Amino acid sequence: MYQDALHDLNDQDYSDSTREGIHRTGRMIFRKALEMELIKKDPTEFAYLKKEKKTIEQLEEEEIPKYLEKEELALFLKTAEDYGLEHDYLIFLILSYTGIRVGELVALKWKDVDFVNHTISITKTYYIPTNKTLKYLLVTPKTRKSRRKIIVDEEIINALKEHKEVQNQVIKQLEDDYYDKDFIFTKMERQHGYPIVIKTVQNRMKRLLSLADLNPELTQHSLRHTHTSLLAEADVALEQIMDRLGHSDDQITKDVYLHVTQEMKKEASQKFSELMRSLR
Structure with missing residues (x-):
């Protein structure tokens, strides 16, 4: 029943991160029940999340979380x-x-x-x-x-x-x-x-x-992601941003940070090229 419930989440088009969060919560609940001897076997022990392989097109289309400029x-x-x-x-x-x-x-x-x-x-x-x-x-x-x-x-x-x-x-x-x-x-x-x-x-x-x-x-x-992006734009280090937001590890924050800093690196490269062209 538990495994069917996980498959059902997949059929409802929930994101991978949402399904992983639900599965983590489920495991915590049943492990506690096992510890309290309310159940004899943990139904989540061999349960798994079905992950479909994404095409290159899907990967290219994936966006980082939305935030405000x-x-x-x-x-x-x-x-x-x-x-x-x-x-x-x-x-x-x-x-x-x-x-x-x-x-x-x-x-x-x-x-x-x-x-x-x-x-x-x-x-x-x-x-x-x-x-x-x-x-x-x-x-x-x-x-x-x-x-x-x-x-x-x-x-x-x-x-x-x-x-x-x-x-x-x-x-x-x-x-x-x-x-x-x-x-x-x-x-x-x-x-x-x-x-x-x-x-x-x-x-x-x-x-x-x-x-x-x-x-x-x-x-x-989204305002949390906005805060991340603007701190990154202000050249604040990722470690300081994570500390300010209150988490030691968060992939979404890292994705937003890397996206913004990558854009800044592109801009730096363009400015350098423009400077060199102006000297010719």
Whole structure:
């Protein structure tokens, strides 16, 4: 049954990385069940993922993850500033300028912000198992690398200060009706003070992309790839980028980095050739 389920994922055209992630999770679950003596045999032991050989054409057509060029990012943030709903500009400014995950952003509390040293500490992520706002969980990041402290720009610090002043006024007005657990991004219409849900960020981004006439297929995770590409363009080393993003090994990040740096190398070669031609 387990093997059939893996084959079924292949028939549904899920990507290799998605199927591998599901298979890894399945193995973890059944191994734990074996350890707890809930089952006698691990059904994932000899299971395998079916991989079809790709043609040269398919390999050539494969694209790296979609992200925004710097001019597009500037337009997106300007749109968020001019036409965004509550929190939008600050949310997307932080996601774009730090590369943090949306779950990490939603879980942020004021105590995570160091206004003096201009840092944001990532120590937890948001999880909502039942899709009910009041039943959220804050869980520790999955790896040691995910727990990190990010240096941020003064623009973000100033925007956070402004946001805190507004939020303090709301707390003062609502008093006991405000669920005050120190969250930075909170619901303001109902369930005041509870952290906003990830779906809200997804919907807000879709709206802003439409207003800015940008690629509608981009997601909030694309801002993480955007951050990677712009750091690479700014000549930041891959190791530093990985450290900032909070993972020790990620092929997608490497692919984005290599793509951008490869383009930069081509440009350097072209500039050299142009210089030599000008001397003839």
